[in-house]
Amino acid sequence: MGVQLSPKVNRRYSVLASVILGAIWIWATFDPSYQLPNRISNRPLFGQVPEVAVDIFDFPALDSESIKSICGATQWNESVVFTCNESVGGIGNIKNSILNCVRYAISAGASLVIPSIVLRDTMDITQIRTGVKTDMSFMFDTQHFLDSIRLSCPSLKIHSSIEDIKDFHNPRDAISLLPESLVDNVPATGLPEPAAWRGQFYTWLEQFSTPEVPGPMVIDLGRSYLTYPIYSDGEAFALSFGSILKPRSDVRVLATKTLQSLAETYSLNLDLSQDILPKAFFGAHLRTEKDAVEGWPAPDWVYSRHETQSKAYLEQAPRSNSSIVYVASGDLNEVARFAVDASKASDAFTVTTKFDLLKGRDLEELQALKWDQQSLVDFLVMLKASDFAGIGHSSFAWNVALKRHVFAESKRHLDGPQMMSDELSQIYGEVRGYPEYAACLWP
Ligand SMILES: *[C@@H]1O[C@H](CO)[C@@H](O)[C@H](O)[C@H]1NC(C)=O
Ligand SMILES: *[C@@H]1O[C@H](CO)[C@@H](O)[C@H](O)[C@H]1NC(C)=O
Ligand SMILES: *[C@@H]1O[C@H](CO)[C@@H](O)[C@H](O)[C@H]1NC(C)=O
DSSP: OOOOOOHHHHHHHHHHHHHHHHHHHHHHHHOTTOOOOHHHHTSOGGGTSOOOOOOTTOOOOOOOHHHHHHHHTOOOOTTEEEEOOOBOSSHHHHHHHHHHHHHHHHHHTOEEEOOEEEOOOSSOTTOOOOOOEEEGGGTBOHHHHHHHHHHHOTTSOEESSGGGSTTOOOGGGOEEEOGGGGSSSOOTTOOSOGGGHHHHHHHHHHTTOOTTSOSOEEEEEOOOOSOSOGGGGOHHHHHHHGGGOOBOHHHHHHHHHHHHHHHHHTTOOOOTTSSSOTTSOEEEEOOOSHHHHHHSOTTTOGGGSHHHHHHHHHHHGGGGSOSEEEEEOSOHHHHHHHHHHHHHSSSOOEEEOHHHHOOHHHHHHHHHSOHHHHHHHHHHHHHTOSEEEEETTOHHHHHHHHHHHTTOSOOOTTSSSSSEEETTEEEESOTTOOHHHHHHOOO
């Protein structure tokens, strides 16, 4: 039996309790800084209230002074139109190719038909040049692209399709051009004189001039990858230009939910709005999928091997101050192999992926996406990892590391001990190998 209090004492306690409860109610109601814990406020009541999708990877349309000044100094030419429909591969490749198209359009003062994307073969991921084209919204938020161009480069006209080009009568007359082919012996660090490209382009274009045919000249740009020296317009331009492209919103929401689930699953108290999440997880990009291993055969390329990547990553893992390794990979068998390695490491690590962390309808939504769209979730998650590792022949890894580098204190990231090293990322490979990534990949 519990302690019996006299009725008088009892009443005194209940009065006190009411006063305290009342005070909490008043404070919670009127204090604007008080918020119910997220977990409670976000839970749909009786299954009626639709869940509000949070998107920590959203950002406004780009309004960049450095781009505006380059576009403002450009002489625009209504009679030249570029198309950009040869972009192939994964996010790192496609993003850079589209950005190069936009950059060359600015150089020529041309207008641009909204870029499209070549789809990878779903049955055989090694086949990237399928000729099957789709809209840029396959990966990116198209409205964000249009808004960013309107704000940062208002004179650059974007056509919604080839039919949208004024006075364009005969699409078969389009001319193909690989932009860098106008320059002899382009070094690995990209065009030596990007400012000269405009003149080279118009000289080349003269041979096709037919004054009797009215209407603009349409030039189909070939896939241009690591050839444009991104710092040639200054650092501000180089670091902001990539933000005209933003991953599509469903992928951003899935990436947000992946991180929320990671925090919940491993009881981590994370502020997801931070650029880099300290003491949260180590992000490892295991680039041993079939397409990479066939492209860079493992017998010749030591960094293509599972063993090499696994060993390097597990040696780096303790640096993250976390025992969780989030693996970015499009091959779950490879992840399982890595998980076995991780469990055997001297400090045992727990391995997780987006497929483990997303549940129910979110997981179904992820599985319904194409392989290259799924990898966008990893791309976003990796950006916030406490520490990151990848290999030197992956544009995905370089793109993640170069974006993270903006937040790093160590600026001598190309001086070793690995191909790229700062306190937030490591890209494995020979120091000074593949200079084209740091020089020509827009972060
Ligand atoms: C504009 O492009 C046409 C070719 O369509 C070219 O003949 C003309 O010189 C260009 N004008 C300028 C100012 O670059
Ligand atoms: C690019 O797309 C346009 C239509 O959007 C088409 O006319 C043109 O032939 C395409 N070029 C290539 C190389 O597929
Ligand atoms: C790990 O912790 C150490 C010591 O507190 C700190 O210097 C280092 O920056 C941390 N590393 C990461 C990736 O958070």
